[in-house]
Amino acid sequence: MLRKTGVPTLDDIRSITPELERLNRGPVAVIECFQEIPCNPCYTKCPRGAIKEMIDINERPQIDYEICNGCGICAIACPGLAIFIVDYNYSKDKALIKIPYEFIPIPAEGLIVRALNREGVSIGDGKVVRVQTGKNQNRTSLIWLEVDKSLAMDVRNFKMEEGAYAR
Numbered sequence: 001m002l003r004k005t006g007v008p009t010l011d012d013i014r015s016i017t018p019e020l021e022r023l024n025r026g027p028v029a030v031i032e033c034f035q036e037i038p039c040n041p042c043y044t045k046c047p048r049g050a051i052k053e054m055i056d057i058n059e060r061p062q063i064d065y066e067i068c069n070g071c072g073i074c075a076i077a078c079p080g081l082a083i084f085i086v087d088y089n090y091s092k093d094k095a096l097i098k099i100p101y102e103f104i105p106i107p108a109e110g111l112i113v114r115a116l117n118r119e120g121v122s123i124g125d126g127k128v129v130r131v132q133t134g135k136n137q138n139r140t141s142l143i144w145l146e147v148d149k150s151l152a153m154d155v156r157n158f159k160m161e162e163g164a165y166a167r
């Protein structure tokens with residue numbers, strides 16, 4: 001399924017989903033990198049050593065959720081845009097998903113957007129609460145998207161409505 005469509009299976013997703021107990025304790029990286037490819041910036045850039053050393057550069061990344069603090073450095077460094085930061089307890093009803101983003105226009109903070117799942121299907125609204133950019137981020141922004149808590153492990157992209165203001 002993944003090879004044909006690019007969309008991971010439920011088993012794939014289960015395999016990279018932190019336990020609810022960990023999600024409840026604060027932001028954490030969710031690494032959706034399902035194929036063996038010659039790539040390792042997630043490992044080399046992590047300042048906390050939360051991603052296990054890749055002896056073979058083709059290895060899939062393995063993260064220790066107890067060491068990861070959700071800083072987002074790996075999400076910005078990942079050329080595959082395959083890492084998302086999930087802050088499940090952002091508020092009582094909302095989760096915050098930090099989504100790597102390389103398109104233009106970049107959404108403005110405060111914008112309400114359509115939240116999309118991994119298949120690109122709209123599954124609700126999201127609010128852009130912060131756009132994290134910087135010279136040291138190359139062209140990858142991190143879009144901080146507030147969504148309903150129930151969608152925390154489903155929202156992985158977003159779409160701006162036509163005519164929505166952007167910068």
Ligand code: SF4
Nearest residue numbers: 046068070071072074
């Ligand atoms: S979010 Fe930060 S601490 Fe966690 S794996 Fe990525 S770089 Fe390391």
Ligand code: SF4
Nearest residue numbers: 033039041042078080
């Ligand atoms: S940097 Fe991204 S694409 Fe490369 S191995 Fe890590 S998660 Fe996969």
